Amino acid sequence: MAPAPDSALRCAAMPDRASPLPSLDALLRSPEAAVLIDRFGRTATAYALRTVLAARRAARSFHAPPIAILDEAADTLARQFAASQRLVFNLTGTVLHTNLGRAPLPPEAAEAAAAAMGSATTLEFDLATGRRGERDDHIAPLLCQLTGAEAATVVNNNAAAVLLVLNTLALGKQVPVSRGELIEIGGAFRIPEIMARAGAILREVGTTNRTHPRDYQQAIGPETALLMRVHPSNYAIAGFTASVGTADLAAIAHTANLPLVEDLGSGSLVDLAVWGLPHEPTPQESLAAGANIVTFSGDKLLGGPQAGLIVGNKEVIKRINANPMKRALRLDKGRLAALEHVLHLYLDPDRLRDRLPTLRLLTRPEPDIRATADRLLPHLRAAFPDRPVAVEPCRSQIGSGALPVDLLPSAALTIGGNSLETLANSLRKLPRPVVGRIASGRVWLDCRCLEPENESAFVAQLSGKG
Ligand SMILES: *Cc1c(COP(=O)(O)O)cnc(C)c1O
Numbered sequence: 001m002a003p004a005p006d007s008a009l010r011c012a013a014m015p016d017r018a019s020p021l022p023s024l025d026a027l028l029r030s031p032e033a034a035v036l037i038d039r040f041g042r043t044a045t046a047y048a049l050r051t052v053l054a055a056r057r058a059a060r061s062f063h064a065p066p067i068a069i070l071d072e073a074a075d076t077l078a079r080q081f082a083a084s085q086r087l088v089f090n091l092t093g094t095v096l097h098t099n100l101g102r103a104p105l106p107p108e109a110a111e112a113a114a115a116a117m118g119s120a121t122t123l124e125f126d127l128a129t130g131r132r133g134e135r136d137d138h139i140a141p142l143l144c145q146l147t148g149a150e151a152a153t154v155v156n157n158n159a160a161a162v163l164l165v166l167n168t169l170a171l172g173k174q175v176p177v178s179r180g181e182l183i184e185i186g187g188a189f190r191i192p193e194i195m196a197r198a199g200a201i202l203r204e205v206g207t208t209n210r211t212h213p214r215d216y217q218q219a220i221g222p223e224t225a226l227l228m229r230v231h232p233s234n235y236a237i238a239g240f241t242a243s244v245g246t247a248d249l250a251a252i253a254h255t256a257n258l259p260l261v262e263d264l265g266s267g268s269l270v271d272l273a274v275w276g277l278p279h280e281p282t283p284q285e286s287l288a289a290g291a292n293i294v295t296f297s298g299d300k301l302l303g304g305p306q307a308g309l310i311v312g313n314k315e316v317i318k319r320i321n322a323n324p325m326k327r328a329l330r331l332d333k334g335r336l337a338a339l340e341h342v343l344h345l346y347l348d349p350d351r352l353r354d355r356l357p358t359l360r361l362l363t364r365p366e367p368d369i370r371a372t373a374d375r376l377l378p379h380l381r382a383a384f385p386d387r388p389v390a391v392e393p394c395r396s397q398i399g400s401g402a403l404p405v406d407l408l409p410s411a412a413l414t415i416g417g418n419s420l421e422t423l424a425n426s427l428r429k430l431p432r433p434v435v436g437r438i439a440s441g442r443v444w445l446d447c448r449c450l451e452p453e454n455e456s457a458f459v460a461q462l463s464g465k466g
Contacts, residue, residue, distance in 0.1 A: 020062035021053055022069065032070040040077045048073040048080070088433045089458060093410065093446030095361050096399035098186065100435065102299040102306070104357045109341035113305065116337035123333040136321070138336055142343040146269055147283045147294075149311035153321055154298070154339065155329040159189045161295035161308030162263050166198035168323045169259065169293075169316065170225035176203040178211035180243060181230040185265070191230055200225065210242040213252055220256045227253040229291070231281060233265035246281075250290025259292035259316060266400060267296025267309075269346050275353060275363040277398075277408075283311055292316060298335075300400040303358030304342035305335040361449055362398060362408065370411035372447040375455060380413050380445075383462040387417035396448045414442040431461050 027033055027049050028042075036045045052072045056064055090100045105113070116123075126133035136153050143152035155161050166175065175195060182204065184190040195202045203224075206215040216227060229249055244252070246262060253260040264281055273279045280301060283294040293316055298307025308329075310320060320326060331339070345355050353359050373391040381389045392414045395407035415423060420438050427434040427443070436445040450458060 021056055021064065022066045024049055024053065027053075027066055027069060027073075030066060030070060032067065032074075036070070036074055036077060040081060044077060044080070045073065048076045051076065086433060088435050089454070090449045091412075091434055091436045091445040091447065093394060093396040093412070093437065093444065093448065094399035095358065095396060095449060096300055098400055102400055103303045104361075105303075105305060105338055106342065106345065106355055106357060109304070109338040112341045113334040113338040117332075117334040121333050121337075123336070135330065135333075135336060138340050139343060142340065142347070143309060143311055146343065146346050147311045148287055149283070149294075150314040151317035152309065152311040153317055153326070154331050154336070155308040155310065155326070156331060157299075157306050158263070158265065158295055158297040158308040159185075159194065160329040161310045162194055163198050164308075164320055164323060164325055164329055165261055165293055165295060165310060166195060166200045166228075167325055168320045169261070170198065170200035172199060172201070173225035174201045174203045174219075174221070174223045175225055175228050176205045176216055176219040177228050177230065178206045178215070178243060179204050179208050180206065180211055180237065180241075181232055183230060183232050183234065185234060209237055209240060211244060212242060213244050213248055216244065216249065216252050220252075220258070224256070224258060226259045226261050229260065229262045231263060231265045231267075246286050246289040246291055250292075253292075254290065259313065260290060261293045261295070262286045262291040264294055264296040266300035266302075267294070268301040270349055270352065272301070272362075275359070277362060283309075287312060297400070298339055298342075301358065301398070302342065303356045305338040307331055307335055307339055361451075364448055364451075366393075366409045366411060369447050372450055372452065372455060373411045373413050376413055376447070376450075376459065379459045379462055380415065384415055384417075384423075387415050387423070389416075390414050392444075394444060394446055396446055408448070410446050410448045412447060413445040415445075416442045432457065434458070 024046065028037075028046060033045060033049070036048075040048075049069065052069050056062065056069070088100060090097055092100070096102045122133065123138075124133050124135050125131075139154055140152040143149065143154075155164055177191060177195075182191050182202075192202050201223075203219050205211060205219045220227075227249055229244075229246060246260070250260045264283060264286060266280055267283050268280045269282060269284075271279060271282065283296055286294045291312065293310060293312035295308060295310050296302070298304040298309060302309075310317065342356070345352055353363055370391065370393075377389065377391055390413070392412055394410050394412040396410040397407060417423070420441070420443055424436060424438055424443050427436060427445075434445065436443050438444070
């Protein structure tokens with residue numbers, strides 16, 4: 001029953017009691033499969049065909065013509081080979097949206113990352129001596145200059161930074177932390193759990209709303225490794241509250257001959273108040289107030305790639321770098337290249353706002369945002385003729401837990417009507433998906449993160465939607 005190649009499909013298509021579906025071999029010999037093989041390769045094409053055949057068999061759907069099976073496999077392959085991680089328009093109103101990839105890099109930083117990833121580099125190579133170099137050397141001097149720290153290192157993210165610092169300094173020893181700072185950042189980052197995984201023993205002090213210097217003093221004993229302060233970045237407690245500031249806690253730590261570690265979370269390298277934003281603590285302030293080690297994220301307010309930055313005391317950084325865990329948490333050459341580029345921008349604070357997308361988006365004036373919304377309004381009305389579309393004031397969030405109570409005045413395009421979930425879904429199905437949010441009976445598209453140079457791309461894909 002081995003059919004000749006050219007008649008394979010016709011033969012295979014004929015219902016046969018023993019083998020009612022066409023055979024994989026027969027399908028692979030068809031001209032339609034040849035097109036798929038040319039585009040996706042023989043292995044992937046065979047896998048897709050086999051998967052479709054198995055699904056038909058499982059559904060007892062035996063009488064499919066070969067062309068239907070080939071079409072289904074072509075769809076499967078097209079879906080499989082399309083990038084899973086897509087570029088989207090972030091119109092959620094949250095600038096540093098963790099689920100949407102946090103800080104957008106300056107284009108030159110992204111280019112530097114791409115170039116480094118596509119080539120051999122001096123990642124750990126000293127051109128002057130021709131010998132091994134240190135990957136941290138690309139960014140440590142910059143971080144020291146910008147923060148006033150003696151030494152610096154960098155790891156995968158701030159969660160890794162906290163893990164590494166605690167594991168280096170407090171393995172098997174106690175770390176007093178205020179009950180008001182036992183935060184969860186989202187996902188699995190909770191201070192008590194990170195502490196446990198780092199091998200340190202959490203010693204809770206104070207209460208949720210009030211912690212005093214004596215609470216720390218009473219907790220310090222021979223088993224204490226360090227004092228730790230965590231910036232409760234994603235929530236605020238108001239009312240009858242008290243906490244111990246960095247300078248006071250540093251004094252308590254140093255009196256007991258202990259280091260003070262501060263996890264700043266977002267940690268901005270510049271005073272955001274200069275641009276009219278609420279002040280967020282900076283690593284330089286923490287160090288000046290006496291913190292010995294400060295950790296913060298690369299892709300939150302800093303506006304760089306995902307990274308965890310550790311700055312502070314030279315001896316401590318040396319110990320951190322000698323911890324074998326450092327190797328498991330280190331940064332790759334692409335992100336190091338991007339981070340180096342972003343840190344260079346901070347050397348010239350006068351032009352930082354124009355060059356760093358995160359800062360530009362966070363400080364974008366409301367009239368600018370409204371102008372974008374006004375320009376887009378007719379296009380959105382044309383795309384959704386049966387729905388009420390308007391420009392309305394709204395408030396954006398910084399995101400990523402930074403400054404949780406401070407909202408930035410912004411403007412949104414709103415789309416009303418029925419079935420808002422369906423509408424939001426259709427926006428997510430656009431070639432470059434548009435992600436907004438549903439509130440008060442409308443879909444809100446906050447235009448803060450839609451900069452003028454992207455408006456035409458946004459408009460171009462709207463035609464034909466409705
Ligand atoms: C965000 C945050 C972290 C975690 O930082 P990642 O860079 O997301 O790993 C840790 N601590 C605080 C206080 C944070 O705000």
